[in-house]
Amino acid sequence: MTSKDSKTTSDRIVTRPDLKELARHLGLSQTTVSRVLSGSAKNHRISSETEQRVLAAAAKLNYKANVLARSLRSKRSKTVGVMVPEISEGYSTAVLGGIEEVLLLSGFFYFVVSHRHRTDLLREYPSLLLSRAVDGIIAVDSTIEEDLPIPVVAVSDHHHRPSVVNIELDHLLAARYALDHLTRLQHREIAFIKGQSFSSDTLARWRAICKVAAELGIEINPRLVIQLEDHGLGTEPGRTATIALLERDVRFTAIFAFNDLAAIGAITVLREAGIQVPAQVSVVGFDDILSAATNNPPLTTVRQPLQEMGRVAASTLLQMIHTEKQDWSTHPIRLLPTFVERQSTAWAPQASEAAFSDSAHPHKESNLQGN
Amino acid sequence: MTSKDSKTTSDRIVTRPDLKELARHLGLSQTTVSRVLSGSAKNHRISSETEQRVLAAAAKLNYKANVLARSLRSKRSKTVGVMVPEISEGYSTAVLGGIEEVLLLSGFFYFVVSHRHRTDLLREYPSLLLSRAVDGIIAVDSTIEEDLPIPVVAVSDHHHRPSVVNIELDHLLAARYALDHLTRLQHREIAFIKGQSFSSDTLARWRAICKVAAELGIEINPRLVIQLEDHGLGTEPGRTATIALLERDVRFTAIFAFNDLAAIGAITVLREAGIQVPAQVSVVGFDDILSAATNNPPLTTVRQPLQEMGRVAASTLLQMIHTEKQDWSTHPIRLLPTFVERQSTAWAPQASEAAFSDSAHPHKESNLQGN
DNA sequence: CTGAAAGCGCTTACAG
DNA sequence: CTGAAAGCGCTTACAG
Numbered sequence: 001m002t003s004k005d006s007k008t009t010s011d012r013i014v015t016r017p018d019l020k021e022l023a024r025h026l027g028l029s030q031t032t033v034s035r036v037l038s039g040s041a042k043n044h045r046i047s048s049e050t051e052q053r054v055l056a057a058a059a060k061l062n063y064k065a066n067v068l069a070r071s072l073r074s075k076r077s078k079t080v081g082v083m084v085p086e087i088s089e090g091y092s093t094a095v096l097g098g099i100e101e102v103l104l105l106s107g108f109f110y111f112v113v114s115h116r117h118r119t120d121l122l123r124e125y126p127s128l129l130l131s132r133a134v135d136g137i138i139a140v141d142s143t144i145e146e147d148l149p150i151p152v153v154a155v156s157d158h159h160h161r162p163s164v165v166n167i168e169l170d171h172l173l174a175a176r177y178a179l180d181h182l183t184r185l186q187h188r189e190i191a192f193i194k195g196q197s198f199s200s201d202t203l204a205r206w207r208a209i210c211k212v213a214a215e216l217g218i219e220i221n222p223r224l225v226i227q228l229e230d231h232g233l234g235t236e237p238g239r240t241a242t243i244a245l246l247e248r249d250v251r252f253t254a255i256f257a258f259n260d261l262a263a264i265g266a267i268t269v270l271r272e273a274g275i276q277v278p279a280q281v282s283v284v285g286f287d288d289i290l291s292a293a294t295n296n297p298p299l300t301t302v303r304q305p306l307q308e309m310g311r312v313a314a315s316t317l318l319q320m321i322h323t324e325k326q327d328w329s330t331h332p333i334r335l336l337p338t339f340v341e342r343q344s345t346a347w348a349p350q351a352s353e354a355a356f357s358d359s360a361h362p363h364k365e366s367n368l369q370g371n
Numbered sequence: 372m373t374s375k376d377s378k379t380t381s382d383r384i385v386t387r388p389d390l391k392e393l394a395r396h397l398g399l400s401q402t403t404v405s406r407v408l409s410g411s412a413k414n415h416r417i418s419s420e421t422e423q424r425v426l427a428a429a430a431k432l433n434y435k436a437n438v439l440a441r442s443l444r445s446k447r448s449k450t451v452g453v454m455v456p457e458i459s460e461g462y463s464t465a466v467l468g469g470i471e472e473v474l475l476l477s478g479f480f481y482f483v484v485s486h487r488h489r490t491d492l493l494r495e496y497p498s499l500l501l502s503r504a505v506d507g508i509i510a511v512d513s514t515i516e517e518d519l520p521i522p523v524v525a526v527s528d529h530h531h532r533p534s535v536v537n538i539e540l541d542h543l544l545a546a547r548y549a550l551d552h553l554t555r556l557q558h559r560e561i562a563f564i565k566g567q568s569f570s571s572d573t574l575a576r577w578r579a580i581c582k583v584a585a586e587l588g589i590e591i592n593p594r595l596v597i598q599l600e601d602h603g604l605g606t607e608p609g610r611t612a613t614i615a616l617l618e619r620d621v622r623f624t625a626i627f628a629f630n631d632l633a634a635i636g637a638i639t640v641l642r643e644a645g646i647q648v649p650a651q652v653s654v655v656g657f658d659d660i661l662s663a664a665t666n667n668p669p670l671t672t673v674r675q676p677l678q679e680m681g682r683v684a685a686s687t688l689l690q691m692i693h694t695e696k697q698d699w700s701t702h703p704i705r706l707l708p709t710f711v712e713r714q715s716t717a718w719a720p721q722a723s724e725a726a727f728s729d730s731a732h733p734h735k736e737s738n739l740q741g742n
Numbered sequence: 743c744t745g746a747a748a749g750c751g752c753t754t755a756c757a758g
Numbered sequence: 759c760t761g762a763a764a765g766c767g768c769t770t771a772c773a774g
Contacts, residue, residue, distance in 0.1 A: 016501075018767060029745045034769060045743055064502040068443045069767035072750045077439065088468030088678070090661075096460030100485060109503060111480045114471060130387075130482060131435035234661055264665045290461075290605055294635050296667025307459070389751060400761045405753060416759055440751035443766050 017061050026057050030068065033058075037065060066276025067307055071133055080110045080317060081129035083122075083142045085198075087114045090289045091259075095140050095155055098310020106318055108135075115142060117198045117230070136317045140310075141200050151320035151328070153313045157200045165320065166332035167313045169201075171208035174302045177339035178284045179212050181300070186348040187254040187282060188329050191224040193241050193266065195258035205258070205286075223250045228262055246273060253281060253348040260285035260292045260301055267295070267344065278346035288340055298342035305335050388432050397428050404429075408436060424477060442504055451481045452500035452508045454493075454515070456569075459487045461660045462630075462677065463654035466511050466526055469681020477689055486513060488569045488601070507688045511681075511709040512571050522691035522699070524684045528571045536691065538684045540572075542579035545673045548710035549627050549655045550583050552671070557719040558625040558653060564612050564637065566629035569601055576629070576657075595619045599633055609636025617644055624652060624719045631656035633661045634670055638715065649717035659711055669713035674704075676706050 019037075023030045028050070035044050036054040056064075071077035082099060084092035096112070103110055111132060115121035126144050129137055136151040137144070143157050144164070148370040152164045160166060182190055192209065195202035213220050226245050238261055245255075246269070257263035263285030267277050275281055277297060285292055288303035311334060320328065374633050390408075394401045399421070406415050407425040428434070442448035453470060455463035467483070474481055482503060486492035497515050500508055507522040508515070514528050515535070523535045531537060553561055563580065566573030584591050599608040609632055616626075617640070628634035634656030638648050646652055648668060656663055659674035683704060691699065 020767080030768080031745055031747095031770085034745090035744090038769075040769095047743065052744085066443070066504065066767050067502050068439050068448065068504045069750090070769075072437075072439045072443055072752085073767080073769045086468075087471055088464045093459045093464045096483075097457075097485075100458055100483070104484070108482070109482045109499075112467075112471070112483055113475070113480070114468075127435060128480075131438050133437065133439045137603060235665055266663065291662040291665055294606055294639065294662055294666060298750080390753095391751080401752080401755085402761055402763095403759090406760090409753075411753095418759065421759085437751050439764090441753075443768085444751080444753045446766080 017063050018066065019063075020368050022054075022057060022061060022063050022087065025061065026053060028054070035350060037063075038070075051184075076321075077133045077135055078106075078108050079132070079134050080108055080314075080321075081125070081132070081134040081137045082110050082112050082140065083125055083129075083137065083144070084112065084114050084140045085117055085142060087112060090261075092140055094289075094306035095310040095313070098307035098312075099138060099314045100310075101307075102311050102314035102318070108318070110138075120144050125260065136320045137240055138313050140313075143200060153317045153320070154200075155309050157312050158204045160329075160332065162329040163315055165330060167316065168204070168332045168334055169304055169309075170334045170336050171201075171204050172212060174205070174286070174304075174337040175208040175212040177337065178286075179209070179216055179218060179300055180286065181339065181341070181345065182254050182256070182282065183216055183218065185254075185282065185345060188218070188348070188364055189221070189224065189252045189254070190218065191226070191245055191252040191255045192220065193245075193257040193262050194225060194227040196228045196230050196237065199258075201225075202258070209256070220350070221250065221262050223248055224252050228258060235265030235268065237260050238262030239269050240265075242266040242269040254345070255281060255283045257283065257285050260287045260289045260299055261266070261297075263299055263301070264291060264295050278344050280349055282345035282348070284345060292340075295344075297344045299340075300342045300345040301340050303338045303340050305337070309335055388434055389437065390434075393428060393434050394431060395427075396432065397424060399425070409432075409441075414520050419655055421685075430655050447456070447692075448504045448506055449477075449479050450480055450503070450505050451685075451692075452496070452503070452505040453481050453483050453495055453511065454479075454500075454508065454513045455483065455485050455511045456488055456513060458483060461632075462561075462658065463511055465660075465677035466681040469678035469683075470509060471681075473682050473685035473689070479508050479689070480510075480603075506692045509684050511684075514571060521644065522688055524688045524691070526680050529575045531698040531700075531703065536687055536699050536701060538680050538687065539575070539705055540675055540680075541705045541707050542575050543583060544660050545576070545675075545708040546579040546583040547659070548673055548708065549657075550580070550587055550589060551628070552710065552712070553625050553653065553655065554587055554589065556653065556716060558623075559589070559719070560592070560595070560623045560625070561589065562597070562616055562623040562626045563591065564609065564616075564626060564628040565596065565598040565600050567599045567608065573598075573629070580627070583723075592621065594619055595623050599629060604637065605638030606632050609633030610640050612634075613637040613640040617641075625716070626652060626654045628654065628656050631658045631660045631670055631672055634672070634715070635662060635666050638666070638668075646670045649715050651720055653716035653719070655716060663711070664713070666715075668715045670711075671713045671716040672711050674709045674711050676708070680706055 019030050019033060023033045026033060030045060033042055033054050035046060036051050037058060041051050055162060086092060113125045115125060126137060126148055139154045139157060141156045143151060143159055147163050153167060154164050155167045157166060194206055226241045228241055242265060255266050257266055263283050268343055270281055272279050277283055285299045285301035288301045292299040292301050390401050390404060394404045397404060403417060404425050406412055406417060407422050408429060410654045412422050457463060486496060495517055497508060509524050510528060511526045514530055515523060516533050524538060525535050526538045528537060565577055597612045599612055613636060626637050628637055634654050638654055641648055641652055648654055656670045656672035659672045663670040663672050
């Protein structure tokens with residue numbers, strides 16, 4: 001026993017033997033003990049009696065292999081890196097929840113790094129993770145530019161490349177849910193809040209909207225399309241966009257927002273402008289974050305299966321890690337959204353009662369300024 | 372150059388030399404190169420010319436030390452473990468954001484593990500993190516039972532022990548903010564929603580409330596005290612508790628909830644019961660999560676500086692790691708809450724003023740007198 | 743069925 | 759100012 005270390009402040013401190021000590025204790029070679037403990041006993045036809053003895057001793061002496069040493073030698077660290085834009089943000093953490101669930105069941109640990117849309121960090125992190133010997137990387141809403149010598153799974157990225165497997169939402173179905181819903185409620189003048197330029201989903205989702213709008217015969221008025229600014233936190237970008245939208249003074253009866261945060265921001269701005277939701281303007285969100293249900297009015301929204309996307313990302317990555325294959329130019333794995341109908345949408349108002357009828361102009365600018 | 376590996380699918384794959392190759396390339400020993408690269412050049416009086424050459428070559432050849440090998444040898448991994456109850460939950464991720472900010476600036480990476488209040492995981496994780504050779508652990512709202520041979524910082528734990536430094540909120544100040552606010556608004560019949568039994572903060576916060584209530588002469592009616600159930604997600608526990616509270620049929624004019632989620636749940640239940648917030652019942656939350664501001668009505672709440680608590684936790688842990696000291700029986704580090712007054716609180720309803728024979732107006736006492 | 747020895751890629755006494 | 763050699767704690771050819 002190595003017991004010359006640490007002035008024990010409590011006898012509950014765990015003393016751990018290393019492999020050498022364990023082997024000596026058992027009167028076996030490190031090789032044999034290692035084989036049993038790393039689960040390759042079968043391949044070496046180790047007698048089950050020996051196997052049992054080793055297992056029992058390991059448990060009794062509380063042996064835990066030094067993962068560093070094991071990884072260094074075996075070239076597999078059972079560690080993956082997860083890149084997210086922002087750790088303290090609902091989207092990433094929902095995905096992270098799913099990732100963790102799968103990873104930890106397989107004995108994998110993960111490093112989280114968040115780049116906050118800083119391009120220098122986006123460039124550096126894959127390299128830093130590599131020097132930490134991760135077996136693979138999951139990029140959540142983050143684009144990795146260089147090809148890496150390890151498997152990569154991207155959640156909601158849309159740069160298809162051979163070395164990366166993409167997990168994406170079925171954007172067409174998502175757009176169909178929302179636009180079909182609004183169309184049935186007789187909305188024709190629909191405003192769109194596009195996502196931030198840095199979000200991987202922005203373009204794909206917008207393309208899907210355009211395509212579905214064409215199918216449904218909805219005309220998209222460019223003056224009713226506005227994009228979230230890159231800066232600002234929480235509901236702020238949605239507020240800013242909606243204020244700008246109102247200033248254009250073009251009539252609309254519904255808004256399809258890029259995400260719930262933007263939808264919630266939009267609703268607060270509309271309310272401040274004296275416009276009722278959903279009586280005068282309907283609002284559809286995206287994601288179904290927690291606040292969507294508790295918002296007033298509760299948000300009608302397209303739900304992304306974020307946890308599920310995380311789970312699929314993780315299990316796909318594990319598969320890739322456990323295989324020799326090099327080329328992963330498969331089709332993206334596409335998950336399905338669901339539609340959650342709550343109270344932020346309603347029938348399109350009659351022209352006379354609409355917020356933008358000529359009589360009732362929405363310009364209550366005093367409320368909108370100064371924020 | 373080791374270039375026999377990997378059928379390069381793209382020439383952008385990063386080839387990295389190891390220390391040996393770098394040393395050979397420079398005509399120097401691994402020892403010298405290692406010294407320069409690990410920053411101990413000064414201690415060994417390495418000529419600045421040599422130093423510059425090494426640095427230049429390392430940059431040019433894109434040398435990155437294998438962190439596994441370095442850690443195995445040096446016994447310091449520049450990695451910490453962070454234990455949280457739940458990854459996809461606002462409280463933990465806010466703290467995590469602060470932790471990350473500090474850690475990554477120092478070149479530290481972190482593993483996240485979430486135990487979801489499972490006692491088996493709570494017991495195992497410290498050990499598993501240890502076998503991953505972490506230099507220290509931050510436990511967020513999680514109690515670590517055994518003494519560990521590495522530094523530990525606990526955010527919002529209240530088991531004071533020598534080997535652990537605690538980061539906590541000033542619960543007395545928090546209670547004072549809330550109760551003082553309600554008292555001034557003439558509330559006397561206040562209901563309290565206590566936290567889940569598994570939350571480290573539940574007891575400390577409740578004690579502070581009792582103490583401050585005594586100071587302010589507020590009587591706590593046991594029939595107006597209810598505790599959040601351990602199961603249920605989001606606003607569900609708050610809803611359940613409030614429903615049970617209403618069933619007791621004891622009059623109250625205000626609720627002080629354990630957290631914002633519970634407060635939001637309470638408000639939805641009150642609304643469904645036809646009780647107006649804040650006209651008939653005022654509600655005060657705790658935490659100031661994102662939804663607090665966007666809720667309807669926007670929540671009056673005690674804000675915890677969660678990011679800051681994370682930052683302090685991380686920098687404290689780094690200090691502990693970089694020192695030899697063994698005994699950390701310091702006082703806990705106490706951070707200050709702030710009070711955010713929004714629209715979920717208002718004057719106690721008229722009926723209650725009539726019921727109590729006192730004056731119609733609250734005493735405008737100066738801020739937070741006493742301590 | 744089991745073991746002795748080499749080696750993963752670094753850092754660190756020890757030596758000069 | 760610089761280097762040769764040992765060693766961190768494992769796994770893995772190689773051998774029998």
